[in-house]
Amino acid sequence: MSELTPHARHNRDYWTTQAPDYAAQARRHWAEAEPHWGIWEVPEADVGMLPAVDGLDVVELGCGTAYWSAWLARRGARPVGVDITEAQLATARELQAEHALAFPLIRASAEAVPLPDAGFDLAFSEYGASLWCEPARWIGEAARLLRPGGRLVFLTNAPLLMLCTAPDGARATERLARDQFGMYRFEWPDEDGIEFHLPHGEMIRVLGEAGFAVEALHELRRPEDAPPTRYDFVTPEWSSRWPCEEIWRARKAQCGSQASGSATSSRTCSGSSSAATSASVTCSSTERSEARTATQTSRSGSERPWKSSVSGRAPLTPASGPSIARMTSASVISAAGRASR
Ligand SMILES: C[S@@+](CC[C@H](N)C(=O)[O-])C[C@H]1O[C@@H](n2cnc3c(N)ncnc32)[C@H](O)[C@@H]1O
Numbered sequence: 001m002s003e004l005t006p007h008a009r010h011n012r013d014y015w016t017t018q019a020p021d022y023a024a025q026a027r028r029h030w031a032e033a034e035p036h037w038g039i040w041e042v043p044e045a046d047v048g049m050l051p052a053v054d055g056l057d058v059v060e061l062g063c064g065t066a067y068w069s070a071w072l073a074r075r076g077a078r079p080v081g082v083d084i085t086e087a088q089l090a091t092a093r094e095l096q097a098e099h100a101l102a103f104p105l106i107r108a109s110a111e112a113v114p115l116p117d118a119g120f121d122l123a124f125s126e127y128g129a130s131l132w133c134e135p136a137r138w139i140g141e142a143a144r145l146l147r148p149g150g151r152l153v154f155l156t157n158a159p160l161l162m163l164c165t166a167p168d169g170a171r172a173t174e175r176l177a178r179d180q181f182g183m184y185r186f187e188w189p190d191e192d193g194i195e196f197h198l199p200h201g202e203m204i205r206v207l208g209e210a211g212f213a214v215e216a217l218h219e220l221r222r223p224e225d226a227p228p229t230r231y232d233f234v235t236p237e238w239s240s241r242w243p244c245e246e247i248w249r250a251r252k253a254q255c256g257s258q259a260s261g262s263a264t265s266s267r268t269c270s271g272s273s274s275a276a277t278s279a280s281v282t283c284s285s286t287e288r289s290e291a292r293t294a295t296q297t298s299r300s301g302s303e304r305p306w307k308s309s310v311s312g313r314a315p316l317t318p319a320s321g322p323s324i325a326r327m328t329s330a331s332v333i334s335a336a337g338r339a340s341r
Contacts, residue, residue, distance in 0.1 A: 086107055
């Protein structure tokens, strides 16, 4: 594994201690037929945030026990799971064997993935890289791994939940408990992991800088018939009134098809590590500006620890999967009303 960022090392150690507690849940999820999202297990059938995945190459970043990859494989996708924690991958391997469902599992940080550029049609994360990695790092990696026109779909906590959760980690209340400006890295007194959360404007900016246009943002509402959850950071009542989780779907710009043979890194990293990769797309200026139509600038007082940009080369193989109308201008669809109840 290439050199890890300090928070990646920290989170790997944290997840090594947590993994045994997640094995039973993983076994239950692997046995289920229908994909669902987040702590309230909202069915994908009611959400509709996944593209048709049959025939797609999918990389799950921070796959954990890889039940999402299993669900996608059963729908005809070719998943590759990436996770930094060996103990989580061990559970995934055990369940692969039990279900006779094999796909590659790679132990690596989603901030520096040892896979070539432009090999995937869909990058995915549910509470994986989307929560535990620095946003610009893992989203930059997702952009590099995707073919032009590929999609990034991920679930993480809604910023509103973070704003209503006090620094002591007590359950979210109906009051704002912290500043939005400057929110970025979160640590809790009763938990050892390091999380990252961005306000919406910042997330749209990070996605735009990596070459993505936002297609949809679905704020999840707890269904009335949701099963109980093991998590205690939010109540069922709160989650029925406000979104505690959200799903983003973004699309990498469709770009020129000329391959140049070598990747050019144009990232600027500071700090102790740099992802050993490059973004992989050369866009015409029109395409690039389309991709960035989505970008809202919502600068807070806080400095970003590092910046990324996208440049480089064309796809190694053409994007597969269903043909999708070429992106024109980006739209952010708040689809809270579509959540199942
Ligand atoms: C809550 S699990 C989410 C995955 C999956 N949905 C599940 O529940 O099994 C979080 C996962 O993120 C992984 N993770 C944390 N930091 C990571 C990093 N830098 N790169 C890759 N995976 C990471 C952890 O090892 C853990 O397996």
